[in-house]
Amino acid sequence: MPEPEFEDLTARARIREAAVTLFAERGVDATTVRDIAQQAGVSPGLLRHHFGSKEALREACDHYVLERLVKIKEELVFDNPRFLPAVHPTIVRYNKYVTRALLDGSPAAAAMFDDMVRLTAEWIEQHLPGLTDDHRSFAAVLVGMQAGLFAMHEHVSRALGADMFTAEGHVRMSTALIDFYSKPLLTPDLVAKAHSALDALRAKAEGA
Known part of the structure; x- marks a missing residue:
């Protein structure tokens, strides 16, 4: 409260x-x-x-x-x-x-x-x-993305047209975040291809 x-x-x-x-x-x-x-x-x-x-x-x-x-x-x-x-x-x-x-x-x-x-x-x-098989990696990337957003608040605020630390800017930023997190940017086919490429890279690194 x-x-x-x-x-x-x-x-x-x-x-x-x-x-x-x-x-x-x-x-x-x-x-x-x-x-x-x-x-x-x-x-x-x-x-x-x-x-x-x-x-x-x-x-x-x-x-x-x-x-x-x-x-x-x-x-x-x-x-x-x-x-x-x-x-x-x-x-x-x-x-x-x-x-x-x-x-x-x-x-x-x-x-x-x-x-x-x-x-x-x-x-x-x-x-x-069930969101991810690697909770820690997912969390690290998510925290880094969120922290980066606030660290660049001057640039983000300028792009938003309102200070993100005001009610107006916070609403606009948060609405964009909701849209960002609620709508996938990758199709299932692209996800499968990306995982396949990363699996190949992992296998090569482990074999080096």
Whole structure:
């Protein structure tokens, strides 16, 4: 469900939410502990008391954001798609966070990508078990495609004619994604030929 009002959160939650916002806007390196504490309305000492360091706070934010995105997706897909307008600002903020986090070249970015692949593979295995014989490879490609879409948000937004992080741009992008995922681009004959070619390439590589 949508996030509670900021002032209603505990100090720990305010710190986490402030960090998510600032990390999404500036990146981790450009955000200081003092910046986060000021945004959260707490002292830097209280931040360190709850999280120990900025790196540990970033790790907590990574796990929280991914967990929340999965829960929001499940709510939208399986229970109540009509709550999208209420939760859209949260989705946008979290997508910005993930985009920035994945592009900073840190070990934490690699860990986040691996977590996203794992969560996506688990989703496929649970909800679409017959979709593919290789859940992990499918998940890795899907996460890479989705992450690339957000990483290139400036170019995609320009092509869409609306910022994909606004309601208008998000609707247009998401509609295109639904069409993309719901309509096969390859005929069964082309699929069979592609698999045959890949099988031949695999056999050649294994025999080399």
